[in-house]
Amino acid sequence: MKQFLHLWVPIFLSNSIIMLAGIFDMIFLSHYSPQHVAAMAVCLSIYSLLFVSGTGILQGMMQELAEAYGRRAFDDIQKILKQSILIVGVLSVFAGWLLTHADPLLHLLKADSALQALIQPCLWLLAWTLPAHLLVRILYILTQACGQAKRVFYANIFYLIFKVSLAYCLIFGIQGYVPAYGVEGAFIAHLTVQWALLVVYYLIFLEKQLRVHWSGQFFHFKTLLKILRIGLPSAIVVFIDVFTISAIALLILPLGEIMVNAHQVARGLAGLLFMVPFSMSSAFSILVSTRIGANQVQSAWALTFKALRVVVASAVVLAVLIAIFQKPIVALFSDHTDVLTVSLALMFLLCWMHIFDAILVISVNMLRCWKVVIFPMFIFSGVLLLGGLGGGWYLAYHPVSLFNLNLDVSGISGFWWMLAISYTFAALMCLLCLALKYRKHLQTA
Template sequence: MTQTLSAEVPFGASVRAIARQAWPVLISQWAGIAFGVLDTAMTGHASPDDLAAMSLSASVYITVFVGLMGVIHALIPILAQQFGGGRMGDVGAMWGQGVWLAIGLSVIGGALMLFPDAWLSMSGNVAPDVRARVASYLQALTLALPAALVFRTIYALGTAVSRPKLVMGINLIAVLFKALLNWLFIYGKLGLPAMGATGAGLSSAVVSWMSLGAGLWIVSHDKYYARFKLRVGRPDWAAQKELLRLGLPMGGSYLVEVCAFTFMALLVAREGTFVIGGHQIMSNLAALCYMMPMAIGIASASLTAQAIGAGRPMLAHRTGMAGLALGLLGAAFTACVLWTGKPLILRAYTDNAQVAAVAATLLQVIPLFHLCDAMQCINSYLLRAYKVAVVPLVLQVAALGLFGLGGGWLFGFGPARGHLDTLRTLLLPGSPVGAGSMWFMAMCGLGLSAALLHVWYRHIVRRSLAGTAAAR
């Protein structure tokens, strides 16, 4: 087995092992989120209506995609534990079942995206032109969904067996094609019609299928993956139940996290086009920053699951704590960059003065927001390494959904509108009442989620160590 599974690995070596696996995941995630950054920046320079349409429709797509992606990510701890236990044939068989699951989920997701009016009903009186562009953008992204979800099974495989550079390389190349196709489709270059936000969705569809083709070719030709005997075969209902038993609550946790941003976008739309644009910049930047703790969480969870599969609970615990320490250090560094680089960030996103003014008021809270986000992210991934997902889902629903999102609606748009203004003006001076209240309460919800998840993680670790001691 790999050196990282040695029981004698000290804490510092665990940190280094996580960092070695996390940096390709981080670059891969940054490359993936660059799709959204490119769409936001390039449609922002097309027109405010295109930016508003992209903001609303991207929120819908991300909600659907991330929720379904979370179900597929049940493959990561399952495959990692099989890999850690030396069950290579099981890895290949379970990966194939993940492909079947991704295909089935893409049908459900596509159906949800074809009815944008149901989503926009929460946004008040959206301009007809913006509404039409939202529908067109989502139709284009429906074509991307099957390829994107099946590609996530390749991502899960590479992560679980400590080979994250596979997806990193594909995603880096995909960003180049995405930028080129955005330029062609959004602005109508080389004789093509200018499609605005719809062009951004069409370019995502093309690049998603290209990435899937590259990923399937690599895993079928790389000698490293030959040991797993990767195969799709027929659907195995026992394996599907195992994936869904872990994947559904995992997908629910992912959905709770992203739904907060989705419904924030839909509610903030009531405050006008410029507030939508400013909120979108804030959301996009928060998602970009989230990639570092997410990468550390994924790396920590995969190595922790490998240690669990190999029957080394003390190493699993040490790896988890090393991941938390590394995540806290990375979050502090990111917060410093965000605080000092705000003017450059705004100029990169938009040249519209009114959109930039709104975004500037919201960005004042993002360093503290990111610290809370990072800690809740890593704790949730560590719990998934132990195949624990139901209780974390309940905790996140309470903290992020009821307290964070519900409180944001109450103080921003509900009967208590304006009652949070003292705190809002302290941390986000000059921000719109609705958007500012939503972001403040979202930050508080993340902090509560981080605390609750860490308490439960410590409980699971103690139970695991006690069970091992009793067995011995």
């Protein structure tokens, strides 16, 4: 457990710091202009789909790095690092083109001319931010996979202080020195800090033996293929997860502002809760992959099942705490009476979903360690799109009559019912897949 805590605590704190930096931007802009808040929301919705797809592909890098570090193969670590840089280069060109040619999407979203005028320069800034953001992510993964997660935490403290200070100055301006840029200032700060962090982390925080050896062969097809075999299915899963939640936010617009705000409250709380099993799963997957790389297969399987127990137990504890203290917790997100009423009605479903979301994320991460990625991808994608999104939309807007059971239109709760059911089914199927993989191991051992 000491090794796990040594990894998990810095990873969890690092993820929390990154979320906190985004929250500060929203708080600053909410005191600047509601229109600028809307512009930031649209920009981040587009950017997040591209960024999480990139980080999903880089998950393949994490597994390969941890295994290579387990067998102390530093030449292989260099190959993995170089292929990851090539992947980021290709992704950045593609994403940059999309971000700088987003006019058709803005018209589809029916953004007015004033909002488009705010969004377009921000998307240009994000096009130049993404390469640095993904390259920093590579360095973080490299450091964490080699058991030095504390360095990432220290770097993120630097990031938070620099980012929040610069964003405040550029959003509101400094009289007589710096004009007020509003939402554009937030993204200028993001661009500046990401590139500064990339340079500072590489030169100061990263161990010299882990730095890129620029001489010699850079492209290695076999290593690239290994990363993509794990990374591409992971990217699809992450993309569909983010896409589904974003799509629900759009599909509930006809239900009115109260329902939309209640959904945002539940979504925000679910996101905060998810940071715990997500960071635990990242830490455990590094430890399991390291043992696999060191050819300690039985020890790796023992740690796999220990990871399941720890993550599920923590999820149950968190769900119980939310159920007990739901009123004061929800009140932190909103003070509107109607929004609070609807949000509280969703808390049971949120607690249910959190438990099985935790089971799902640890199961998928453990399966990824054992090179099983295609089945979880199809299960998660199919269930979430058809059940969570499609089924939720049907329940939200249509009455249901089935086996003498008559249900009225469910509204926002219809989406959350189907999300909870979808995550439950997907989690149980992935658990079954992990059990079958272990059974196959016992038969061949």
